[in-house]
Amino acid sequence: MTFANEPVLVKGFRKMVRTLEFDIAEMALTTYLTAKEHGVGFTALPIFLVRDFHHGATQVRREDSTRSVADLAGGRIGINRGYTVTTGVWGRVALAAAGLDLDSVTWVCTGDEHVSSYSRPANVIAAPEGAVLEKMLLAGELDAVVGASLTHPDVVPLIARPDDVAADVLRQRGVFPINHLVVVRDEILSQHPDLAPMLFKDFTESKRRYVERLRCTPDDSRQDQILSRVMEITGADPLPYGLESNRATLNDLIDNAMAQRIIRTRPALESIFAAGTLELQG
Incomplete structure (x- = not known):
């Protein structure tokens, strides 16, 4: 497996959206929803890599x-x-x-x-x-x-x-904004039907190790500070993977993407994630 490091991550998003440059890639959530509506040939896994508070944006x-x-x-x-x-x-x-x-x-x-x-x-x-x-x-x-x-x-x-x-x-609505997830080229998913669950398992294990460190020795980065606060509020993993535990946040984002005319047709949540991952939780 070859890994590509994109120092400016948004350039990686653009390469994936416009030329399907990678087999597997990190992707911004609303870029994904827009690309999916416009027929780009990749599909997301419910692996949510980046989340943040945005009221200060x-x-x-x-x-x-x-x-x-x-x-x-x-x-x-x-x-x-x-x-x-x-x-x-x-x-x-x-x-x-x-x-x-x-x-x-x-x-x-x-x-x-x-x-x-x-x-x-x-x-x-x-x-x-x-x-x-x-x-x-x-x-x-x-x-x-x-x-x-x-x-x-x-x-x-x-x-x-x-x-x-x-x-x-x-606290009131259970919404913790999602920024980035993982996408895989549709051709690869078709050729390797076991790939999506395998990736989900591997990413979940990596995240588990990070959250364990966060519980014990968080550093002073904004990411650690925000995630530690989320963990204190919810009493749970601040970075849950899987569709069901993120349904409120995903629905909120899709509702607002429709209101802001980012997408024109409201997709069913189950339709935007790869087969074999809908029941997975991590």
């Missing part, structure tokens, strides 16, 4: 931090890369839940979409060539940005105590 100038989320109606909000990027989708979920009519905003993207056949909604436009979100925000050309992770001292999260708000969503 929307940032504004410090001088505008007292504005409410609803005050962004009619404004321009920058998006890091494309409209279908998963962090941006979850960030907009948080904004909608806080009272913003997403259709009232002009969304300004700094990149194109991985799925080239996807058509953006009418209120989504491209930023000028070479535009930098931080400069546009600080110059007042944008009212906010989503998914840019800016570190400028004059830029702050719009939603106060964002991780606390996200933790409340987890």
Whole structure:
């Protein structure tokens, strides 16, 4: 087996979506849903590699931090890369839940979409060539940005105590956002029907070792801090694999992908995961 390391992971997503570059690959969740709707020949396994809280994804100038989320109606909000990027989708979920009519905003993207056949909604436009979100925000050309992770001292999260708000969503609704999963080329799945369950088993064992370390000696990375908090709230594995234990989060993401016009037709959850994995839990 040959492993390919993509230092810029989103470039790996694009290679898989556009040319099926790999047999097995990590993939952003909403990129996968979009690609699946557009007929790209790979299928996901319910192995969820990356999760995070995203209420802090929307940032504004410090001088505008007292504005409410609803005050962004009619404004321009920058998006890091494309409209279908998963962090941006979850960030907009948080904004909608806080009272913003997403259709009232002009969304300004700094990149194109991985799925080239996807058509953006009418209120989504491209930023000028070479535009930098931080400069546009600080110059007042944008009212906010989503998914840019800016570190400028004059830029702050719009939603106060964002991780606390996200933790409340987890307590109340059982939703812990999923960002990335694993996909396999359909041709490979057809040739090797035992591959999907085998991969699920191997990934589950690797994850089990990580969670055991997390319980004993978490480090100070954001990932460990968030997952330790999730484990404290739920009293369970913070990275569950399998369809059933992630049904609430997946349904929430699909509902919002429909509302944001990322996908046009709502798929059945069972249809987006490989045969042989639907009953697996890990």
